[in-house]
Amino acid sequence: MKKSDVVSEILKDRLYVSPKNKIGEAYAPTNIALCKYWGKRNQELNLPVTSSLSISLADKGAAVSIKVNSVDQVILNNVILTPDSGFSQRLFKYIDLFRIENSIFFQINIQSNIPIAAGLASSACGFASVIKALNHLYAWELSNRELSILARLGSGSASRSIVHGFVEWHVGKRDDGMDSYSELIEKEWPELCIGLCILNRDEKKISSREAMQRTIETGSLYPAWPAKVAVDLSLLRQAITSNDFELLGRTSESNAMTMHATMLSAWPAISYCLPETLVTMQKVWKLRDEGLSLYFTQDAGPNLKLLFLKKDLHFVVEQFENVEVVNPFR
Amino acid sequence: MKKSDVVSEILKDRLYVSPKNKIGEAYAPTNIALCKYWGKRNQELNLPVTSSLSISLADKGAAVSIKVNSVDQVILNNVILTPDSGFSQRLFKYIDLFRIENSIFFQINIQSNIPIAAGLASSACGFASVIKALNHLYAWELSNRELSILARLGSGSASRSIVHGFVEWHVGKRDDGMDSYSELIEKEWPELCIGLCILNRDEKKISSREAMQRTIETGSLYPAWPAKVAVDLSLLRQAITSNDFELLGRTSESNAMTMHATMLSAWPAISYCLPETLVTMQKVWKLRDEGLSLYFTQDAGPNLKLLFLKKDLHFVVEQFENVEVVNPFR
Numbered sequence: 001m002k003k004s005d006v007v008s009e010i011l012k013d014r015l016y017v018s019p020k021n022k023i024g025e026a027y028a029p030t031n032i033a034l035c036k037y038w039g040k041r042n043q044e045l046n047l048p049v050t051s052s053l054s055i056s057l058a059d060k061g062a063a064v065s066i067k068v069n070s071v072d073q074v075i076l077n078n079v080i081l082t083p084d085s086g087f088s089q090r091l092f093k094y095i096d097l098f099r100i101e102n103s104i105f106f107q108i109n110i111q112s113n114i115p116i117a118a119g120l121a122s123s124a125c126g127f128a129s130v131i132k133a134l135n136h137l138y139a140w141e142l143s144n145r146e147l148s149i150l151a152r153l154g155s156g157s158a159s160r161s162i163v164h165g166f167v168e169w170h171v172g173k174r175d176d177g178m179d180s181y182s183e184l185i186e187k188e189w190p191e192l193c194i195g196l197c198i199l200n201r202d203e204k205k206i207s208s209r210e211a212m213q214r215t216i217e218t219g220s221l222y223p224a225w226p227a228k229v230a231v232d233l234s235l236l237r238q239a240i241t242s243n244d245f246e247l248l249g250r251t252s253e254s255n256a257m258t259m260h261a262t263m264l265s266a267w268p269a270i271s272y273c274l275p276e277t278l279v280t281m282q283k284v285w286k287l288r289d290e291g292l293s294l295y296f297t298q299d300a301g302p303n304l305k306l307l308f309l310k311k312d313l314h315f316v317v318e319q320f321e322n323v324e325v326v327n328p329f330r
Numbered sequence: 331m332k333k334s335d336v337v338s339e340i341l342k343d344r345l346y347v348s349p350k351n352k353i354g355e356a357y358a359p360t361n362i363a364l365c366k367y368w369g370k371r372n373q374e375l376n377l378p379v380t381s382s383l384s385i386s387l388a389d390k391g392a393a394v395s396i397k398v399n400s401v402d403q404v405i406l407n408n409v410i411l412t413p414d415s416g417f418s419q420r421l422f423k424y425i426d427l428f429r430i431e432n433s434i435f436f437q438i439n440i441q442s443n444i445p446i447a448a449g450l451a452s453s454a455c456g457f458a459s460v461i462k463a464l465n466h467l468y469a470w471e472l473s474n475r476e477l478s479i480l481a482r483l484g485s486g487s488a489s490r491s492i493v494h495g496f497v498e499w500h501v502g503k504r505d506d507g508m509d510s511y512s513e514l515i516e517k518e519w520p521e522l523c524i525g526l527c528i529l530n531r532d533e534k535k536i537s538s539r540e541a542m543q544r545t546i547e548t549g550s551l552y553p554a555w556p557a558k559v560a561v562d563l564s565l566l567r568q569a570i571t572s573n574d575f576e577l578l579g580r581t582s583e584s585n586a587m588t589m590h591a592t593m594l595s596a597w598p599a600i601s602y603c604l605p606e607t608l609v610t611m612q613k614v615w616k617l618r619d620e621g622l623s624l625y626f627t628q629d630a631g632p633n634l635k636l637l638f639l640k641k642d643l644h645f646v647v648e649q650f651e652n653v654e655v656v657n658p659f660r
Binding site for chain 2: 220222223227228250253254257262265268269271276278
């Protein structure tokens with residue numbers, strides 16, 4: 001099964017019609033997985049080996065506007081990209097799923113307030129905002145479930161960036177992935193804070209796609225990963241339902257450490273940690289030993305995301321220089 | 331089954347006789363596992379979950395002399411330890427296995443040229459040299475196999491420090507551990523060099539015993555470890571037999587990374603890496619990318635041990651400040 005088959009299946013006779021609106025606009029928040037997505041069972045459709053659970057980051061994300069243009073063009077944060085840039089190519093390969101080639105061209109204007117490719121899920125909010133903007137442009141009136149499936153075709157974690165709040169991406173069983181979509185967990189937690197510790201803004205040397213694949217193929221500890229995810233998903237749901245912050249924090253941190261551990265067991269080993277990552281982890285552990293309710297999670301990059309409650313906001317900001325605090329339920 | 335039962339079983343009527351010699355002297359090299367020992371199936375007898383394979387470090391080790399004295403006393407590198415020091419207590423608890431309490435006292439003089447408790451297997455050569463010195467003092471004439479079993483009662487990895495060269499410690503099946511002993515692999519490899527990169531000489535905050543136990547109890551990836559060891563042992567035997575240095579290096583490094591990965595999956599996570607450990611790893615990876623045959627292994631501490639061949643000695647010493655080179659087959 002190909003991506004285009006999934007698109008046809010969802011859009012049916014709405015595919016290849018003309019845009020209904022002059023401009024399609026949308027915003028999608030980036031998201032941070034508390035239980036990680038690590039490993040694909042289907043590379044073409046970005047179908048995952050396990051379910052995952054994330055929190056959307058409110059105003060950290062990407063705003064997109066799409067309009068018909070004489071040529072294909074991407075403007076990223078006010079800079080026109082060359083057509084042969086990797087980002088532009090990847091984006092229009094995705095757009096191609098929704099148009100007959102040479103029939104129509106687009107200008108895509110993206111305003112993103114997160115560093116690209118630094119393990120901050122820039123592609124998650126990127127593809128999610130693009131599919132939402134296309135949905136607006138064409139007035140397809142897709143459901144969040146359908147948007148989530150289509151966003152996944154661009155990037156797995158994009159399926160979790162359609163809505164705000166806690167989100168669970170269901171692993172699904174079907175070969176066509178129609179049951180592998182993300183769903184809002186109906187629970188707000190206004191005290192919850194996320195602190196972005198951006199330690200390095202460079203592009204990562206190895207993409208998550210490549211790291212994931214190498215881990216599945218050579219990671220000797222990867223076989224134990226799905227069982228870990230099953231346990232953590234259940235603990236996280238319980239933590240969210242019962243507002244148990246210690247359980248949420250502990251489970252999230254342990255899940256992230258374990259994902260990185262599966263990568264260290266690959267050959268060649270994959271390490272996204274920089275020395276400053278290690279120093280920051282050790283600082284979190286020390287503060288926690290001293291009684292602070294502070295945890296972290298880490299994605300495919302050197303940056304850490306702190307988890308804490310609003311009551312400790314002042315202290316955390318004092319302790320961590322340059323931390324950028326997001327309140328997902330503001 | 332207790333340690334004392336094992337001692338009785340091996341020494342039989344030779345136990346509790348008087349020393350035959352005025353002084354018992356012995357030397358034991360420390361050893362570095364190329365396939366790690368990580369996890370006990372029996373904590374009392376230090377019986378391992380898997381087999382392991384090591385290389386003894388020639389003149390890096392401990393020389394011990396033991397003689398009868400009016401009181402129990404340990405002299406470590408010319409310093410008399412107080413009787414309540416942790417090291418002294420642990421050592422005499424081991425000595426107690428071989429004497430009726432209050433019947434006889436010893437002065438134990440240890441000259442060790444490796445940092446204590448910095449992940450350089452100081453307890454391995456410590457207990458191995460002590461049991462060999464007792465064997466000399468009492469003229470028990472124990473075989474290397476018996477010495478290995480008795481050394482294991484002091485510290486698991488000590489069972490591999492009885493002889494020089496490549497050593498395999500057989501996991502064994504028996505509850506009394508009589509089939510869990512170390513054995514020399516009859517193969518010399520004079521070109522092989524080990525470079526000790528001592529990045530930090532502080533005592534480690536968490537002992538290997540405690541780290542191992544926490545990993546077994548909470549490490550979500552630990553269930554995949556024994557299968558990794560089985561593969562690596564077979565690859566290492568093959569590498570040693572066929573003088574395949576790339577295979578030896580790759581397998582050793584991958585095994586070490588994977589052992590540390592099992593610890594990161596524990597809760598609380600255990601990380602023996604310091605920022606300088608990470609920097610040194612990255613340097614090894616970079617040099618290897620550039621064509622140098624250089625690998626590392628890491629034990630329960632921040633220090634790395636480089637693996638390379640004599641032909642690259644000059645270059646490695648140039649690249650790594652303060653590296654101390656050992657040639658195990660000199």
